[in-house]
Amino acid sequence: MMAAVKKSDSTNRSLKETNSDTNDEENNELCPGFKDVDAFVKYGLGAVLSATKASAALPQAGDEYDFYRSFPGFQEFCESQGDKLLLCMSQIMQHHGCRSHMRDRNKLTGVEERFDLVVDSNDVILERAGILLDEADGVNRSQQPVMPAGFQPPKIVVSSWNRKGLGSGSRSEMFRLLHAKNVARPQLKFKEKIDNSNTPFIPKIFIKPNALKPLPSYFTNKQIRKQRPEDLDVPAALADLIHQQRTQEHVEDMFAHPYQYELNHLTVPESLLTKPEPQMYKPMADTKCSFIDSLEDLVALNEKLCKLSEFAVDLEHHSYRSFLGLTSLMQISTREDDFIIDTLELRSELYILNEAFTDPAIVKVFHGADSDIEWLQRDFGLYVVNLFDTHQASRALNMARHSLDHLLKHFCSVDSDKRYQLADWRIRPLPEEMVQYARTDTHYLLYIYDSMRAQLLDFNHGLPGLLQSVWSKSKDISLKKYMKPIYTEESYLELQRKQKRSFNTQQLAAFRLLFAWRDKLARQEDESTGYVLPTHMMSKVSEELPKEPQGIIACCNPVPPLVRQQVNELHLLVQQAREMPLLKAEIAAQKKKGLTPIKKPEVTLFGPHDTSRVSESDLPAFPTDEPPVKQGVLFSDDEHRMDVDVQKTNGLMALAKITLFEEMESHIDEEALPVPQMKARRIIESFENPFRMYLPSSDVHISKNAKFDPSSKIFEISKRWKLQSIEQQQKEMEEKKKAKQEAKERAKKVSEERKKAKQSYQESLQNVATVRQQAVESAKGVGQKRERVDGEVGELTPKPSKKLMKSAEKPQKTESPPKDSFKPFDYSQSDLKVFAGNKAKDNTQFDPNRQSQDFKKKKINKGQKSNFAAGNRSMSYMAGKSDRGFRHNWPKR
Secondary structure: OHHHHHHHHHHHHHHHHHHHHHHHHHHHOOEOOEOOHHHHHHHHHHHHHHHHHHHHHOOOOOHHHHHHHOOHHHHHHHHHHHHHHHHHHHHHHHHOOOOOOOOOOOOOOHHHHHHHHHHHHHHHHHHHHHHHHHHHOOOOOOOOOEOOOOOOOOOOOOOOOOOOOOOOOOOOOOEOOOOHHHOOOHHHHOOOOOOOOOOOOOOOOOOOOOOOOOOOHHHHOHHHHOOOHHHOOOOHHHHHHHHHHHHOOOHHHHHOOOOHHHHHOOOOOHHHHOOOOOOOOOOHHHOEEEEEOOHHHHHHHHHHHHOOOEEEEEEEEEOOOOOOOEEEEEEEEOOOEEEEEOOOOOOOOHHHHHHHHOOOOOEEEEOOOHHHHHHHHHHHOOOOOOEEEHHHHHHHOOOOOOOHHHHHHHHHOOOOOHHHOOOOOOOOOOOHHHHHHHHHHHHOHHHHHHHHHHHHHHHOOOOOHHHHHHHHHHHHHHOOOOOOOOOOOOHHHHHHHHHOOOOOHHHHHHHHHHHHHHHHHHHHHOOOHHHHOOHHHHHHHHHHOOOOHHHHHHHOOOOOHHHHHOHHHHHHHHHHHHOOOOOOOHHHHOOOOOOOOOOOOOOOOOOOOOOOOOOHHHOOOOOOOOOOOOOOOOOOOOHHHHHHHHHHHHHOOOOOOOOOOOOOOOOOOHHHOOHHHHHHHHHHHHHHOOOHHHOOOOOOOOOOOOOOOOOOHHHHHHHHHHHHHHHHHHHHHHHHHHHHHHHHHHHHHHHHHHHHHHHHHHHHHHOOOOHHHHHHHHHHOOOOOOOOOHHHOOOOOOOOOHHHHHHHHOOOOOOOOOHHHOOOOOHHHOOHHHHOOOOHHHOOOOOHHHHHHHHHHOOOOOOOOOOOOHHHHOOOOOOOOOOOOOHHHOOOO
16 A cells, blocks of 8 residues: 555656656747757748748749739739738737838838838847847946936937946946037137147247257247237247248248257167066056146156156047147156146146156156157147157067057056047046046056066067167157148148049039138137038038038038038038039149140050050040140149140150051151162161151150150150141141132122122113114104114014123114103104014014014024114014914914
8 A cells, every 4th residue: 555655656756857847948948949049040041041042933023924923823822922921021010119001002102111111120120139139248228327416418428438348347337428518628728829820830849958959049039029019910830930030040940859959869878778677567556646737746746757767658639629639638657656647737837847758867658659749749848858669669579469458468467448548538527437547558558668678688689689779769759740730722632532532623622612611610710620520521512512501411410510500601612613614533633734634555665556555445535637625624723834735745646547558757858868778768667666657756766754854855856846747737727718718709709790790781771772762763863774683683582691781881873862852752744664564674663473484584693793772672562563462473482
C-alpha cells in the first residue's frame, strides 16, 4: 500500500517537472515558434527573399502585363492578392499608430494618397526602429534633461557635449547647458574694441620682456598714439598705417614677428636632449585647482610660473558668435597645481604672462599648438619662446593616432571625455563638468612630455637627432604669425572651388555678391560668416536664384536671423545676378585673359590633325574663312584687351585643310629656284616634321612652349604673320565693299537714263498734232499734198520705238496753229474728195477695209522713214464712207 502511494507521488512529481519545463521553454521563447532573435531574423530574411523572388517572377509592366491582364483569371488573382497586401499593410500601419485608409478607391487621387501614406509610415517605423536600436546600445533618448533652476527655454539644445556616458564613473544623468543666444556677448565688456576692419593685423605687443633685440619704436609708442584725436574715425590698424607713413617707420618692423630674433638664436640646452626620468602626475582629486579672474591673482600666477622650469598650457576657443573668434579660457598646469584663467575677464591684462611665456629657460608644453600660437597673438599679444609640441613628438614616434585623447589613453590610461570640445566656453559660471574637462587637457601633459622625450631617445638608439627635430619643428610653430582674413574681389573663388559645383555666370555672380554681403555684415555685427549665412545655404541660393524673397527663405533651413532681417537686400543681389548675361562657367576663371578658355590637345606635335591621343570633343573649333570672333566675357574690366587676345588665339592655329593638288604658300619665291632644288627642299621638310605643311609658316616651326612667350623670336614671327593675314583680310573686305558700291552706282546710272528717256518721250507726244488739226491744215493749204510712205498706209499703231523717239526729238514741219487764230471748220466749203475712197496716198484717214486688202499685196518697207506726224496713227476718224464700225471688216490679228 505504502509502495503504491510512493509510486503515485513520484509519477505526479515527474509530470509536474515536465510541465514546468515546457512552461519555462514557452516563457523563454521570443515569439510563438521562435526561440530567440536569431531564429526570428533568419525566418524573416527567408520570407523576404522568397517574396522578392516571387515579385520578380511576375509579368513586367508593359505589353507582357497587358497581355496577361486580358485573361479574367489573372485579373481576379491580381485583385484578390492586392486586397490582401493592402489589408496587411493597413494592419501594420494601425499597429504603429499611422493613418491606414489604404483601400479607399473613391477618389481620383487615391493612388498618390496611398503612396504618401506608405512613405510616411515607413519614416515613422524606421525612426522607431532607430530609437530602439539606440536604447539597445545604452543610449536613452526618452529621458528629459535636467534644466537649471528658474530657466525654461522653448527649445532643447542637441549637441555632442550635453550627454554624460555611463562608463565615465560619473552620474548617469543628462544635463543641459545654456544656449549661446542666452549668453551676454562678452565683446561688449572689452576695454579695447575688436578690430574687424579689412586691414592687415598689427601685433598688440608694446612691452618686450626677455628681449635680445629691443622692440621697434613703433610698438613702444603705441600707448601714446592711442590718444591721437585725428585718428579716432578710422580703424586702429588703418590709423597705425597712417602714422607709420607720417613718421616714415619701416613697414617690416610693423608686421614682423617681435620675437623672431630670439627664436632664431634659441639653443636647446643639453639637459633637454638627455633621457629624463618621467615624474608621475598627482591624482586630480589631490591637485589644487585655482580659477583666476582678477588682476592680483594673475600677477601672483606669473610670479609663480617664472620660478618653474616647465608648465603645460592649453586654450579653449569660441568662433561661432564672433568674426575673428574669441579665446574664452586658458588652462595652465604645473607639477603641483592647476590654474584656469578667465581670458574674457582679463583680456587686456594677459600681456603680463609674456614674462613667463617668452623666458627661454622655461619649457612651455602644448599639444597641437598651431592654432593656439595664433590665438595668443591675436587676443592677448602673447608670444611663446622654447615650445615643445607633443603633437609633433607623436608624429615623430609614428604613433597610431596623434590626438590628445590617444596620448592620455596610451601614457596615462585615462579615458578623456571629448563631449565638451565644441561647447560654448563663454558660459559663466562654468559648470563643474566643463571645469574638469578643461583640467584634464593639461593636468597629465607634463608626464606625457617626459615620457615622449624618453621614447624619442630610445627610438633613435639614444641619439638626440629625433628629439632635436621635434624641438626644431616646435620652434617653427612658435614663429607663426597671425594673419587676419582679408577680403578681396577674388576671395570667393577659393571657396567656390571647394564646393565642387559648376556654376554658370549668373550663379557665379550671385555667389560673389552673397559672399561680399556676408563678409561685410559679419564684420559689422562681429558674427561669424557661418552664423550670418552658412556656406551650404549660400551655395543653394546661388544655384537656385530665387525670383522672390520667399524663395531665399525656402533655401535656408533653419533660417539664420540676419538672413530673415536682410532678405530684401539679398533679393536685390539675386536680381542683380539674374541680369548678368548667361555664359559658360569657365569664363569666370579666365577673367584676366578676357577670353573663353579653349581646351588644347596635350600633344608634342602642334598640329590640328594629330588626333591620335585626343578626342574630337577636346579639339578647339577652327573657323575656315570667317574673321576672328570676339569671345564672351563675364567681367567688362578688361574689354580693351579683347581684340589683341582674340588675334593671339587665332593666329597660331592653322586651318584644318588638306591641300593635295594645291601648292603650299611660301614667303620665298619658289619659281626662282630650280625644280630639283624645290623637290629636295620639300622632301627635307617632310622628314623634319610631317605636320609642318599645316603650320602657318613653312619657314618657322612653332614649338609648344615658345608660341605664347613674348620674348621669343617665334612669338614675333607668328605675330607678324598674324598681322599680315589680318591686313589681307581687311584688303579683301575693302575690295568687296568697293565692288558693291560700283555696282550700286551703275544701277543708279541705268535707272536715271531710263527716267530721262521716258520723260523725253512724254514731252515729244505733247507736240504731236491731232487728226482734226491736220485736216484744218490740209484745208488751208489747198493743192499742197503731204508726202507719205507707201509702206505705212493702213499700218497699225506701233509701240514707241527708238526711231520714233528720235523723230520726235526733231523739229516738226507742220506746226499747230496758235490758239487765238483757231476757228471752227466749215464743212460746206471743204473739199470732200479728201474723204473719198480713192488712192491711199490722197487720203489721210485710217481705213480698215483698205488696210486688209493692201496688207496682203504689199509688204511694209521697214527701212523707210516716216515724214508725217504721229497724229495719223490715232484710232479716231471723221464721218465718211469708212466701215470701221462693222465687226467683219476689222483686220485679222
